[in-house]
Amino acid sequence: MWIMSRMKLLEDKRFYVYIYLDPRKSGSYQYNEFQFNYEPFYVGIGVNNRYRYHISKAKRLSYNDIKNKNFIGNSLKLYKIKKIIKETNKEPIVLKLKENLNRGNALDLEIKLIKNIGRINIKTGILTNMTDGGDGGNGNIFGRKHLLKTRQRLSKIQLEKYAKKYKTLYKEYSTIIKEMILNGQSKNQINKQLLIGRDTVYRIIDDLNLSICKFNQSRYRKEKLQERDLNKILKYKDSVLQFLKKEKSKSFIRKELKLPYDILLKIFEYININYNTIPHANNKYLKNYQIYNEVIKKYLLLGLSNVLIIKKLNISKSQYYKIKRLDKTFE
Structure with missing residues (x-):
């Protein structure tokens, strides 16, 4: 897979060779078949908008970042670009020397130009390039090792x-x-x-x-929760009392006021009413439990058994014992 991708890259004819010129230094600069009206200071290869990348990066970084090397890249080249922009209020001149090249041809031309013009860092010329160009030129490390080192350095800086x-x-x-x-x-x-x-x-x-x-x-x-609960109690207590006077059930009150169960309990506690004595919506026997109490007491005094009382009142066993539990006189 790696070999195939490298082959496709070599066949790809989107590459070009570009050169950066210093607009402050006009003159005649001849290098074999290439002649420039301004002094060249950087040679590179690329596709798409690669030739603009160095200018964008230089604008983004401060002089201190470049001086302290708080980035990955060529500080000499970026410093020169920043200086040109500052002094002339213009960007460096960028020329595409040859276009529609495959990667191999682009690299060959890059190496040739760098060799002819020479590099500042090894005192052979005026270019800010840090390597001889090409895959494997002096100082270039490609592949996973380079990526890992770059990441580690960036991570350390951050x-x-x-x-x-x-x-x-x-x-x-x-x-x-x-x-x-x-x-x-x-x-x-x-x-x-x-x-x-x-x-x-x-x-x-x-x-x-x-x-x-x-x-x-x-x-x-x-x-905060206690404060919130108290606010709700004070807000809804009067409404709850009004519903209770109208003999409304607990579920009806909760539904109408949109109150959670625990808040309704606290409201009953606050107004000093036993929550368990308030009838449920669907339990008719609880709504009228006082009437049932009187009837049950009479039947019990007559000596009727629990089973007979349940039959006479036409209520379930659980309802009957709930009514008895609500009135402690049955105990």
Whole structure:
């Protein structure tokens, strides 16, 4: 598969060879069949918009990034591009020397041009190229090893950047965050108020004392829940009392007010009414349980058995014993 993909790459005639010229240095620069009106400083090969890549990268990076090599690439070339843009307020001149080449021919021409013009880093000429060009030129490493080294270097740069940034943020925010935690504020609230990354907030909290944070968060949530419940109790208690005066059932009250079971229980507790004495919607015997009480008492005084009373009242056994349980005089 690898050989086939390499073969296709060699047959692909989308490649071109391009050259960067310095608009500050005009003159006649002759290299075999190629003649330029400005001094060349970089040669490369590419497809699509590759010839623009170095300009975009130079604009994106600062002088400090280039100086400290906080990126992967040719610092000499990028520094020169930045300097040209700064001094002339124009981009470098980029020419496509030959187009519609396969990769092999493009690489051959690149090597030839670099050799003819020469490189600054080995004191043979004026180009900022760091290698002789081509697959296997001096200093070029291709394949998985190169990819792994690049990733490792980029990862190291990013980690160092984050470590410096975190150190500054920790000094600046650790005391404030600690105070906010002790005042019972949650991680999300801290994140929203301070407008710094959630991961940074969490890391500072972990470095301070995670157990304290957990305790304060749970306490804060508990207090918030209690406050929310009290607000609902005060809001709905009068409505519940009105429904009770109209002899409405528990399920009817819950449905009308859209209240959860636990809140309704708390409302009954608050207004000092036993929840179990309130009838259910579908239990007619409970709605009129006081009438049943009187009848059951009379039958019991007459000496009738439980079975006969159930038959006479035309109710189920479970309903009968529920009525008896509600009135403690049966015990």
